Amino acid sequence: MITRLGWGVLAASAVLYAGGAALGYPEPGVLAVAGLLAVAAAALWTLPRPRLEVRREVAPLRVARGEAAVAVLHVTNEGRARSGLRAGDRFGSRVIDVEVPRLPRRAARSVTYRLPTDRRGEIPVGPLTLERSDPLGLSRRTTSYGAAETLVVRPRTVPLPLLPSGRAHHLDGTSADNAPAGTVTFHTLREYVLGDDLRHVHWKSSARTGTLMVRQLVDATLPTTAVVLDLRPVAYDGDEAFELAVDAAASVAVAAARQNFPVRLLAAADTLLETKGGPADAEAILDRLALVAPAPGVSAMDVARRVAAGGALVVVSGPAADPADLLPARRRFDRVVCVRAGSAHRSPALPGVTVLDVPDLETLSAAWTRETR
Incomplete structure (x- = not known):
């Protein structure tokens, strides 16, 4: 592919040739021919395609935000020997520079590099792109190698005790319907x-x-934990507060699911996920929350009013949330909790509503245990 500089040289060569021919001077014509030959030589320089076989591994394929993840590239040279190559591996919208060592003919090398996991989402990794250009920058050829893998960056979580809910529970353990011999009724x-x-x-x-x-x-009174996540950007003091809210919602929902209790996960006016509880459902919750993003819409308090009654209601929002809006929900749920992510100020106590001001994820576990006993 001819670069902008290459097209500029071609245009200048055409002007020089036409001007020299019109004025009767041979020198501009010589310069024009030299320019054309330079572009042609550059195109031939970049024409050969390196014969490489690339296989990619990403470990682990699912990772919590901020945890370590690596990509391993297994590169095999099926053509002539090559000196060290500088390539780029795509990571979402970014390109990560990768240095491939010298590859003799039929040789294989493995290159390992760390993947950034500071942002949630399903992020495609690959393909590997190799850019070959001539010394003058007149022509450039980009070739892609290897199939892409997908890295799922999920919310961070902290262990939380199960939120007490329901009016009748088995004293010997879990009251989930998937218990081996049932429970109490x-x-x-x-x-x-x-x-x-x-x-x-x-x-x-x-x-x-x-x-x-x-x-x-x-168990005829199996409690459900309804988690409502506020997606409105105006509810938070920046992106970090929103990410903290997603982490808090994930921690609450996963804690209930891992103890085999049903979970209903809602955001804006939509039900993101409804599960019966279990380790597989906990993984599904994390995968679903990996994809949520800030969006304008109705407040979490308005969504909470339309949630089916019964069990526990946990609303996760930002410092702008007014917990008093949840007071009408007290009679419809056994427990009502409002988590204000990014808030460092302790809110006044409200009858029937537990308010948790959580400045960071590390304080969530202690505050949850203290306030929800």
Whole structure:
């Protein structure tokens, strides 16, 4: 590909040739021919395409914001020997410079470099681009190698205790429907299968039917944690406060999901995700929150008014949020919590609403444990 400088040389050569021919001077014509030959030589210089095979690995493919991630390029030279190459590997909208060492014919080299993980999102990594230009900068050829991989940068989280919610819970442990033998409320009788707790055997029914029968128990008051994330830029004091809000929402939702409780995740007027709880759902929550971005719209307080009643309600917003707007929700939920991300000032206590002012993620765990007991 001819560069702007190359096109300029071609244009100047044409002007010189035409001017020299019109005025009868041979010197401009000689300069014009020299310019044309220089551009032609530059194009031939950049014409050969290096024969490289590139394979890329990204580890890990999913990472929390700010944690380490690396890319490994395995480069094999299938053509003639080459000195060190300077290439660029695409990372989203950026290009990361990569130095490839000398490659003899049929030789392979591996190059490792760190990936920036300061921003959330699904970020394509690759392809590797090799730019070859002539010494005068008249022609340039860019070639791409290797398939792209995708790095998912997810929110940071901190461990949080489960938010107490619901009116009746099993005293011996989890009250999730996916518990091996159910929980507290009788649901039905079923045949015994290997691994069932013998304490749940219903002996009268077993004697009457001649088949070992067990009681299947469920929890009729399984609490749901509804997490509402405010996406409006006006609610936050800059991008860092918004990122802190996303981290806080992820921490709350993941804590509930990992303990097998249902989670409803909402932002603006949309339901981002609705899960039944479990480790796989916790991963799905992190993947979904990796993609959220600031957007104008309704406030989190307005969204909270339309959330189905029951369980716990956690609203995550910025310093501009007024927790008093959540007072009408007290009668519809067992627990109501307002997390104000980026706020360093302690808000006054409100009856029935727990307000957490969180200046950074490190203080969230202690404040959550202290205020939600």
